[in-house]
Amino acid sequence: MLFFAVGLEQASEMEVIFLGTGTSQGIPMIACGCAVCTSADPRNHRGRTSIHVVMDGLHIQVDAAPEFRLQCLHNRVEKLDLFILTHGHADHIAGMDDLRRFCDMREGVALPVYSTDEGMSRVLAMYPYAIMDRSVVRGYPAFQLLEMPTVLSLPQGTIRSTLLPHGGINVLGLIFEEKSTGKKFVYYTDCKRVPAEAKALAVGADVVVLDGLRPEPHPTHMSIDEAIAVAHEIKSPQTYLTHLTHAIDHAMWSEKLPSGIALA
């Protein structure tokens, strides 16, 4: 639900909307009476992790959480030109059927859906009815499945991709560079490490988003301390942490984090 604009001086500034910043169970969790899950602070209410990027008028959706429809309604996301699935875990793929509304607006042309081999095979398994080049009937999703290239060149800018280890699979890390403003935005969610190549690609970014699951270590996600260490290596002026659990109270951790690093 949070919104920020990267670059304030141009009319065509890149926009990034955090549709959700919560871990796979969502916060509040079902049947949890902890201080964060019962908190009145709306910043402690977190939908599953995804972002919507507007790059010089091009609307790019990264992942579709189980509450994707509600996230679109709350954040007035009303246009979508291409979709990128970072990986096939349920908290990132489960809302894809609701892309049908955006498919209807495309005059019969299927929505480009970019992902890894793992992500594409998950889409094929869950949404076999949606794989087609042209939509046949209005009201149904129509996806053109494409392997995410290392560099996707578009009139509005480039989207680079790199692979981030996340347990047994690799997740797409994404680097957005807007042509008109030169602004650079990096999105590395769901990862246990940020490899040297991904760090190098992130250098010079105006804003970086990193997986910062919780204070304690986790086998497939970065802890807050691990994310801070990566942020200090990348040296972006502003880093946001996402995919947060109920172990993180927004107000308390906002005071504890080093300058230039904040919770999304």
Ligand SMILES: [Zn+2]
């Ligand atoms: Zn996730």
Ligand SMILES: [Zn+2]
């Ligand atoms: Zn809780």
Ligand SMILES: [Zn+2]
């Ligand atoms: Zn995941």
